[in-house]
Structures are given as structure tokens and as C-alpha cells.
Amino acid sequence: MVTKAQLKQILQLKHKKHRLLKGLFVAEGEKTVREFLDASWFCKNLFSVNDNFHPKAQKIDFTDMSRITHFKNPSPVLGVFETPKSFSNKVSQITIAVDGIKDPGNLGTIIRLCDWFGIDELLCSLNTVDCFNSKTVQSSMGSLVRVTCYYKDDLSKYLKSLKKPVIGAESGGKSIYSIQFPKSASYIFGSESHGLSQEIKDIIDYSLAIPSYRVEKGAESLNVSVAAAIFLSEIYRP
Template sequence: MLTNKQIKLINSLHSKKGRSENELFLVEGEKGIQEVIDSDYEIEFLVINVDFQEVFSGISIPTYFVSKEDITKFSTLTINQYGLAVVKCKITPSFTQLDDVILLLDGVRDPGNLGTIIRICDWYGIKQIVLSNDCTEFYNPKVISATMGSFKRVDCNYTDLTAFIQANPLHTVLGADLAGENLHQFTFPTKVFIIMGSESHGISPEVSAMIQQRITIPRFGAAESLNVAISTGIILDHVRRN
């Protein structure tokens, strides 16, 4: 049976402050829980709907079975009747060894977009994302949920983007820009940083000044803009085609 202390801990992990102070985060829903169990993340304990007790009968992780109403009450998700995991945060990777293709995110604040971008990167085999310090938090429950388990396969590093670019001059710096070269006619370099800007403000002036080549997704209709996650997917698809 869950103690009041454990319930208080779960509730504290709904906030960034609580996650930071406890160095723990929540993984919610069936897919996320299955993925985190099959990973090298350390799980403190599981809280599972009692209807799924048989599924977890042989597991060595401390597991508490509660009603679906309690799961809904503890969860940050609107719909979650399966369960949640309380998981230890990892130390942020330093990226001393860089991949050829790395995504750089500048000021992406929407957690759903960040989670979707991580999932897209996982699909296209992009293992490293570098984020500006004002991007939304990796361990935000909405980010973790939107990744659909991909958070365990893609490393995210928060840092000053200008300093990172300056420290790694062997990669060509590309930026997504409406005034850029047509993506359909562009050949990607072997080593490349691809910069995506925020949903509302685009790439910041200081980061934009470091872009060596600009690319754009050609528009055939009348829409004003594309969602940053959708744009990332289209660009990464062209990277892999090259």
C-alpha cells in the first residue's frame, strides 16, 4: 500500500521544482512504463492499476497496485488508467563524441513539440539533440509522454548554443529559415548541425548569426507556417534521403 509520503512525492513530481529537488521524474501510461522497464533507467517504484496485477506478478521492482480512480488522481495525464513509474533522472550527457548529424533546438518551449521531436529523431536514428537553456525541460511529464518511450534512446544536452557551435567547427551549421534554400534542391553536408527555432520567435539573433547555410521547406499552399515538430520531421527525412 502506498504511504502518504510516497503519494506526496508523486504529487511533487508534477512540478519542475519537485523533479529537480528529488532528482526523479514520472513515466506514465502503458507504452512509457514498458519502455522504461526495458531500459537502463533506475526505477524507484511502480504504481499500477490493480486490473493489471498479473502482468507485473514476477517483476522485481517495488510495485503498488491501486484502483484506476487513484491512477487518474496521481497522473498528470488527462487519460491514464494504466499506471505510472517513479524514475531517477540521469546526469546530462556532455557529448564529447559528436555524431555526424545533430539537431539543435533554440527556445522550443512547448513540451508536446519537444516530446514529438525526440520521437521523430528516434525514428530517423538521430541520437543527439542539443538544446538552448530556455527550451522546455526534458523530464516534463508532457515531454516524456509525447516521446512514446523514445526518451530512453535519444540524448538531450542543455547548453549555450553559440558556445557549443564555436567549440565544434567541423560541423556545417544549417538553420531552418523561410528565406532559405529550397530543401528539395539541397544536398546536406556529411557533418551538420541543424537548428530549429522556437514556435513563436524562430531562431534567436545570436544563434542566427552563426548559421552558415539556410534551408526552407517549400510552400505550395496558403498556410502561414508549419509546426516545429512537423518541420523537423520533413527536414530529417531529406537528411536521410541524402
Template sequence: MSITKNEIKLIKSLAQKKGRQQERLFVVEGIKGIREFLDSEFVLYQLYATDAVFDAETRLISQKDLQRISALKTPNTAVAIFKIPNSKSVIKSSLVLALDDVRDPGNLGTIIRLCDWFGIDHLVCSLETVDCYNPKVIQATMGSLTRVQITYTDLEDYLEQSKLEIFGTFMEGNSIYSGALPEEGIIVMGNEANGISSKIERLVNKKIGIPRFGNLKATESLNVATATAIVLSAFKGQYY
């Protein structure tokens, strides 16, 4: 059965945040990624594939139709649409990662994978942070989005109400290797270009940083996803 113009229009609209918010749907491409979501709590809306490779109900389409609905230069067998779930309440204990205005989809996708790897169950994002259902974020997470709870909220308000210790990452912060780090708390990572905003900085209890070991010490800063990996490793490594 050929894919209809209305279906193509719907799928194309989900490439934009406005379309995803309006329809409460998002797109996943590729066999591996789709299987991760099918095996999770996410609810399938529609599944298109050129071959019957899934146990779920599938609309078989031609390669030409797949190319028409895919956002990839080289489409990979299948495109699925899933429903965006309702937001859950933010965890009030444990180790939480918070993002202050992270804008790059690749960075967010990598950070979600890092949360999955280091056992961070909850990621809190400011309202300005890139949408986790952005197609580029979905691709970068490689399925980890199914195992990390993500909440978008007013970050300033969330931090003001939290009773957990708040750690902020700064160039001038104390070395993450200089003392014991707790099992519970909130780690805030900042914007790619500007770091943590002033309104969030005032709420930080402890400023932490990654020391530079290079002889010249000329590198201005680390990529936020790279910095996140190092910081999470330092926090989690103490209790491994």
C-alpha cells in the same frame, strides 16, 4: 497497501520542473510507456499499478489511489517513477539536431519521436527549451526518449565550439531540395513564434528553408515539429 500522503506529495511535485530537478526523478504513465523505460538504461525508482502486469517489483494499489497520483483524466493501469540520469557529453560528429528555445511540450515530444524515427542519436537543447521530463513531453514521445540522448546546454557556446557545419532553418533560406546535404552537421530549429534567435543566427553557416508549393503561398510558417520532420527527411533521404 494504500499509498501514503508523502508518496502522493512526491509524485505531485514531479509535475513541476523545480520538483523534478530537486528530486532527480520523473513520472511515466501507462503500460506501454513504462515497459519502454523498464527495458532501457533508465533506473526505476518506484512502480505503482492496479494489476501485476510487469516483471519489475510493483506496488499494487487501488484504482482510487491510481487516480490520486495520475496526471491523466483517465489513468491507465500504472504510474512509474524513474531516476533522471546524469548528462552525457555532446556528440562531436554525426548529424545532430539542436533546438533554440522550443517551448511547447507536444512539439518537443514529437521532435524526440522524429529523432528516433530518423536515427538522430543526439538532440541538443538550449537551456530555455522545455524540459524533456515534463509529463506532457514524456507522453508525446511514446517511449522514444529511451533511445535519444538529450543534452541541455548553452546553445550559443556549444555552436561556437563545434567544428561541424551549422544549418539553420529560415523562411528565406535556400530550399532543402536545391542541393546535396551532408551526412554530418548540426541542424538548428527555432522557437515556435520567433524562429531562430539573432545570437544563434550569427553562428549559422548555411540558411535552409522549406519551399512553399501552394498557389497562394499565404501560409506564414510550419509548426516546428512538422518542419523538423520535413528537414530530417531531406537530410536522411539522400543516404537511404
């Protein structure tokens, strides 16, 4: 049975201010939770509707799971984990950054893409959605154990300090199929509705775009996570 104190805390963790205050976040789903457990992230509470998920799991029924889930439909497993207290920046040739991404599903997918392409860190502007938002955690499918999100209060200044080209993903840029991608560069993707902020536009060296091949009027734009997938596929093409 879930106690009142546990219920209150888990539901509070839907909100960023409580996640920051308590240093905790919620992960749901067997695969995602197991990723954090296997990576030895500290688990404060672990609940499962199954008997044999994990020795430390507290067995509850679906009624209780429906009370504590952060989603419309509960998963069979839910864990409350501590957020890491410190990170160490890694220097890499390819840097990926996001500017003002609001949709947690999009951010989670981009985190998963970074994991797939072997990128260990993702730079985020302060107005980007929290990477420990439950929807972000779910859509990243556990990739947060391998990809660290760094939130920078002055992202444009930090990108310039890396001393490599800053390339923006913008609809008016050159076609990504018309250039040879540099071996070392920073690539930045803007918000779903407004694109790159002016602060970022002021420091990018040039812009690239994914061309549309529809002659008549068609889709206005691509989803930012879809665009990131196409960019990364081209960046890492042999």
C-alpha cells in the same frame, strides 16, 4: 493504496524545480514505462491497475491512479524514475539542436524523430522545455532511453565549436529541395512562435526552408516537429 507521501511527491514532480531537486521524473503509459524498465532505469515507485504488469508494481485502483496522474485521463501504469546522473557526448556527423522550444509535445516528438533516424543526442538551449516534463516523456514514447538531451548554457558557442556547418530552419531560407545536404552539419530548429534567437542567427552559415506550394494565402507556418520530420527525411534520403 497510494500513501500521502507518495501522492505529494508525485504531484510535486509536475514542476521542473522539484524534478531537478529530487532527480526524479514521472512516466505514464504501459509502453513508455516498459521502455524505461527494459533499459534498466532505476524505478523508485511503480503503480499499475493491472495485476500482471510487472512483479515490482504496486496494484492500485483507478481512483488512486486518477489522484496521481499528471494528465486529465489516467493511464493504467505510472512509474517514478531517477533521471540519469551523467552522460557521455557522442561525436556524430549529423547534429540536431532546438532553440527555445516551449511546447513539451513538440520536444517529445522531435526526440522520437531523433530515435527513428538513429540520432543519439539532441542539443537544447536552456530556455527549451524540460525533456523530463511529463508531457514530453509521454510524447517521446520511451525514446528518451536512446536519445540524450544536452542543455547548453551557450548553445551558439557550442555549435561553433563542433567545426561543421550550422544550418538554421527558417522561413526565408533556400528550399530544402534545391540543395544537396552536407554529410556533416548541425541543424537547428527555433521556437514555435519566435523562430531562431538572434544569438543563433548570428552563427548560422545559411538557412533552409520547406517551401509552400499554395499560390494564394494559406497556412502561415508548419509545426516545428512537422518541419523537423520533413528535414530529417530529406537529410537521410539515400
